[in-house]
Amino acid sequence: MADLRAALGPDRARAEPLELALYQRDAGVDRGQAAAVCFPGTVDQLAAAVGIAAWHDRPFVARGSGTGLAGGATPVGDPLVIVTTGLNRIVEVDADERVAWVEPGVLNLDLSRAVHHLGLHYAPDPSSQQACTIGGNVATNAGGPHCLAAGVTAAHVLAVEVVLADGSVAMLGGLEPDAPGYDLRGCFVGSEGTMGVSGRIAVRLTPNPPAVRTLLLDFSTIEAAAATVSGIIAAGIVPAALEMMDAEITRAVEDFVGAGYPRDAAAVLLVELDGLPAGVEAQVEAVRRVGHEHGARTVRVAADDAERALLWKGRKSAFGAIARIAPDYYLHDAVVPRTKLVDVLRQVYAIAAEYDLTMMNVFHAGDGNLHPLIVFDQRTPGVWERVHAAGDAILRACVDAGGVLSGEHGIGLEKRDAMPLVFTPDDLDAQARLRDAFDPSGRANPEKILPSGSRCGELQRVPAGAWI
Amino acid sequence: MSLLSVLTLDENELVACVACGLCLPHCPTYRVTGLEAASPRGRIAAMQAVQFGDAPLDATFERYMEECVQCRGCEAACPSSVPFGHLMEGARGVLHEQRRSERRWRRRLAEWLGYRLVLPRHRLLLALTWLLLVAQRLHLVPRRLGLPRLSVRSLARRLRVPAGDAPDAYLFTGCVMDAWQRDTHRAAIRVMAATGARPGLPRGGADCCGALHVHAGREEEARRLARRVIAALPGTAPVVVDSAGCAAAMKDYGRLLDTDEARTFATRVRDFSEWLARQPPPAVRADGGRVVVQDPCHLRHVQHADGAVREVLGRAYELAETDDDGLCCGAGGAYNALQPALATQIRDRKVEAIRRAAGDGRPRVASANPGCAMHLAAAGLDVRHPADLLAEALE
Numbered sequence: 001m002a003d004l005r006a007a008l009g010p011d012r013a014r015a016e017p018l019e020l021a022l023y024q025r026d027a028g029v030d031r032g033q034a035a036a037v038c039f040p041g042t043v044d045q046l047a048a049a050v051g052i053a054a055w056h057d058r059p060f061v062a063r064g065s066g067t068g069l070a071g072g073a074t075p076v077g078d079p080l081v082i083v084t085t086g087l088n089r090i091v092e093v094d095a096d097e098r099v100a101w102v103e104p105g106v107l108n109l110d111l112s113r114a115v116h117h118l119g120l121h122y123a124p125d126p127s128s129q130q131a132c133t134i135g136g137n138v139a140t141n142a143g144g145p146h147c148l149a150a151g152v153t154a155a156h157v158l159a160v161e162v163v164l165a166d167g168s169v170a171m172l173g174g175l176e177p178d179a180p181g182y183d184l185r186g187c188f189v190g191s192e193g194t195m196g197v198s199g200r201i202a203v204r205l206t207p208n209p210p211a212v213r214t215l216l217l218d219f220s221t222i223e224a225a226a227a228t229v230s231g232i233i234a235a236g237i238v239p240a241a242l243e244m245m246d247a248e249i250t251r252a253v254e255d256f257v258g259a260g261y262p263r264d265a266a267a268v269l270l271v272e273l274d275g276l277p278a279g280v281e282a283q284v285e286a287v288r289r290v291g292h293e294h295g296a297r298t299v300r301v302a303a304d305d306a307e308r309a310l311l312w313k314g315r316k317s318a319f320g321a322i323a324r325i326a327p328d329y330y331l332h333d334a335v336v337p338r339t340k341l342v343d344v345l346r347q348v349y350a351i352a353a354e355y356d357l358t359m360m361n362v363f364h365a366g367d368g369n370l371h372p373l374i375v376f377d378q379r380t381p382g383v384w385e386r387v388h389a390a391g392d393a394i395l396r397a398c399v400d401a402g403g404v405l406s407g408e409h410g411i412g413l414e415k416r417d418a419m420p421l422v423f424t425p426d427d428l429d430a431q432a433r434l435r436d437a438f439d440p441s442g443r444a445n446p447e448k449i450l451p452s453g454s455r456c457g458e459l460q461r462v463p464a465g466a467w468i
Numbered sequence: 469m470s471l472l473s474v475l476t477l478d479e480n481e482l483v484a485c486v487a488c489g490l491c492l493p494h495c496p497t498y499r500v501t502g503l504e505a506a507s508p509r510g511r512i513a514a515m516q517a518v519q520f521g522d523a524p525l526d527a528t529f530e531r532y533m534e535e536c537v538q539c540r541g542c543e544a545a546c547p548s549s550v551p552f553g554h555l556m557e558g559a560r561g562v563l564h565e566q567r568r569s570e571r572r573w574r575r576r577l578a579e580w581l582g583y584r585l586v587l588p589r590h591r592l593l594l595a596l597t598w599l600l601l602v603a604q605r606l607h608l609v610p611r612r613l614g615l616p617r618l619s620v621r622s623l624a625r626r627l628r629v630p631a632g633d634a635p636d637a638y639l640f641t642g643c644v645m646d647a648w649q650r651d652t653h654r655a656a657i658r659v660m661a662a663t664g665a666r667p668g669l670p671r672g673g674a675d676c677c678g679a680l681h682v683h684a685g686r687e688e689e690a691r692r693l694a695r696r697v698i699a700a701l702p703g704t705a706p707v708v709v710d711s712a713g714c715a716a717a718m719k720d721y722g723r724l725l726d727t728d729e730a731r732t733f734a735t736r737v738r739d740f741s742e743w744l745a746r747q748p749p750p751a752v753r754a755d756g757g758r759v760v761v762q763d764p765c766h767l768r769h770v771q772h773a774d775g776a777v778r779e780v781l782g783r784a785y786e787l788a789e790t791d792d793d794g795l796c797c798g799a800g801g802a803y804n805a806l807q808p809a810l811a812t813q814i815r816d817r818k819v820e821a822i823r824r825a826a827g828d829g830r831p832r833v834a835s836a837n838p839g840c841a842m843h844l845a846a847a848g849l850d851v852r853h854p855a856d857l858l859a860e861a862l863e
Contacts, residue, residue, distance in 0.1 A: 016528050017523055018514055018518075018523045018528045019528070021514070021517045021522060021523055022504040024513075025487065026489075027486070027488050027489055039503070065489055065492055066487075066489055067488065067489040067492075083502065085503075086502045088502065105502065109493070110493075128488070128489060130490065131489045131490050131492045132489075253547070255549075319547075320486060320488035320548055322548065323484040323486045323548030323550065324548055324549070327486065
């Protein structure tokens with residue numbers, strides 16, 4: 001603490017028990033305990049804080065806004081928590097090159113707003129975009145509704161100044177289109193703080209589309225909605241966003257926003273189309289036709305920007321609106337092939353019924369990225385066991401259908417122990433070695449992503465008495 | 469610390485936060501500090517820690533609670549509609565009861581003078597205002613306090629309304645606003661009369677609405693003041709309030725007093741613009757120029773009357789909007805006096821947003837709450853109440 005206070009200033013490092021209690025968790029469910037928390041105000045201070053952790057051989061966990069959904073910012077191993085919210089300057093915007101250099105604590109939506117007058121925006125738009133930081137987005141390789149057409153965070157990060165676990169700083173990637181050598185930038189994006197902490201980040205800015213239309217389709221069965229998703233893609237349309245919400249979640253968000261979401265629908269689809277005006281109008285008609293062919297009850301086209309904004313506000317508030325039903329949620333993030341959507345959804349609801357749990361679904365249907373939410377009240381005795389068992393069953397169903405564990409939230413702490421479902425011991429060992437190459441000390445956000453025992457040496461214990 | 473030092477907030481309200489973090493950017497103190505402890509989510513986590521016995525109710529907890537402006541921007545942003553304002557008022561109430569004895573004597577004296585002695589006694593407040601006026605003339609009152617230039621003419625003249633017993637609508641006059649910004653009341657009465665309605669004034673006893681007391685956790689005192697306000701405004705006529713903070717508190721009298729009479733009274737309370745938007749529009753000149761609209765938090769987040777302000781002002785002025793989602797200005801009732809450092813940082817953000825919205829020249833700002841107006845005026849802005857602006861534009 002003395003070193004931190006000396007390096008950062010007396011107000012920028014704290015260890016009062018109540019202060020630490022506020023950094024026990026992110027927006028996921030797992031809690032941990034920090035040894036201290038610090039708030040660097042410059043990238044130099046950030047590097048200094050990491051260096052001090054190294055000097056004292058102490059683990060460290062970087063944290064932005066704490067909106068992560070997989071426990072990635074949960075402090076494990078009595079670490080120093082390094083909060084990046086004070087690093088919130090947009091350093092430079094080059095409108096011609098469409099590049100911005102930002103500090104890691106800049107909020108995602110603040111960046112888009114700051115460049116709006118230049119006709120540009122930052123494309124990845126996680127539901128938490130008003131609150132989450134770019135640094136956190138880089139760590140989780142965040143997605144968002146509009147990543148269906150635009151691609152996830154990795155496609156929009158050109159270079160990252162990384163503070164490595166020993167406190168040294170390295171620049172990964174660059175502004176040139178195709179840098180020679182290994183793509184270490186690509187390796188760092190999505191590493192969830194296990195390879196170091198983002199300093200300044202160069203992000204790609206995207207021109208605002210000339211025309212945007214948002215459609216709301218409602219269905220009396222989930223199957224019809226899912227079939228429409230496949231139908232839209234099969235018709236050769238790649239919407240800017242293609243989102244689905246089931247009955248319960250639709251009612252919950254409607255209670256909050258009052259956007260006119262149909263309360264009696266079994267499922268709704270939110271489809272956004274953008275591009276040149278004539279092309280967009282043709283796509284609107286095509287989506288309307290596909291919807292009606294698959295039994296859509298109504299197809300509503302948002303009349304203006306205000307109505308569009310309200311519909312999106314509803315969709316992006318979905319997780320936060322859960323407490324209208326129960327105070328806790330456990331969220332999965334699995335991705336399944338689009339063609340298996342109907343089948344997997346059916347299984348997911350069956351699993352919920354089997355474990356007597358309330359299940360909702362709100363997800364990026366266009367890319368098959370499910371967000372099944374189990375809602376519960378942790379004050380109910382024995383509910384945790386059921387929640388975890390159902391969660392495992394859901395993951396297994398998704399993996400059996402050819403899916404993966406996480407589309408955008410990351411693995412963090414919550415999904416870590418499910419990694420062997422999709423990776424062989426050799427795969428895990430290779431990943432552990434890659435991680436070790438960045439952080440040989442293992443102090444950068446320990447115990448995240450890779451389950452213990454991922455390294456070969458840990459896995460294959462030599463039986464006693466064996467000859468080696 | 470005694471064993472009684474525990475929080476007793478509504479447990480269901482307290483666990484309704486899923487910690488999603490969508491409130492963070494809408495919290496003025498989080499925006500300027502980036503600290504979890506200065507955010508709605510962090511404050512709720514602290515309340516949970518104290519209530520469930522994981523942390524003591526100590527000075528650290530007290531500081532976290534007192535750094536909150538109580539703007540309730542988080543409440544409007546919360547998808548689960550966690551009643552943050554209610555939780556915060558509850559926490560303040562417990563702090564008021566259990567921590568009072570540990571506060572410095574100067575603070576206790578100031579609180580006693582303000583909440584107990586002066587605010588409930590309007591005549592005393594007016595007498596002190598005369599002293600303040602003299603001090604202002606002697607240049608003893610620093611400008612940075614944002615106190616408007618008090619005028620002998622304004623203070624010496626009573627408010628006048630047409631004679632008669634049963635008005636079409638009351639204008640609630642309140643405490644500080646009647647003492648320091650009485651001209652705004654005059655403007656409100658002129659505009660109300662211009663709609664063809666007959667405005668009336670409260671009988672004696674409506675000295676103070678008690679909003680500041682509720683925010684400070686002094687609910688018992690607030691209840692006493694609220695009963696007097698209700699008694700001073702009999703009948704069924706709407707109660708028009710030109711202070712957003714007061715109107716928000718008076719609309720909550722039903723919860724505060726928990727009586728049918730209070731609930732009925734609360735339905736009669738209207739913000740000035742909210743009432744005006746439903747009346748026949750008075751004739752105004754439509755060439756008033758550009759005005760930046762600043763939404764007082766308790767107008768926008770609590771009363772949801774921000775649309776009405778735009779509707780009535782838009783008849784006479786070209787309106788400009790700030791790009792900060794209606795983030796608080798940092799005034800917060802007595803907040804700018806209690807937390808000057810944070811209040812100033814928050815105001816700096818707001819002033820920047822207002823300047824961006826105004827473009828060239830010195831912006832004129834419309835604000836429907838006396839506290840915000842004074843706080844922003846202290847930063848050198850030209851701040852006017854919508855009633856003042858509309859009275860100026862009357863044909």
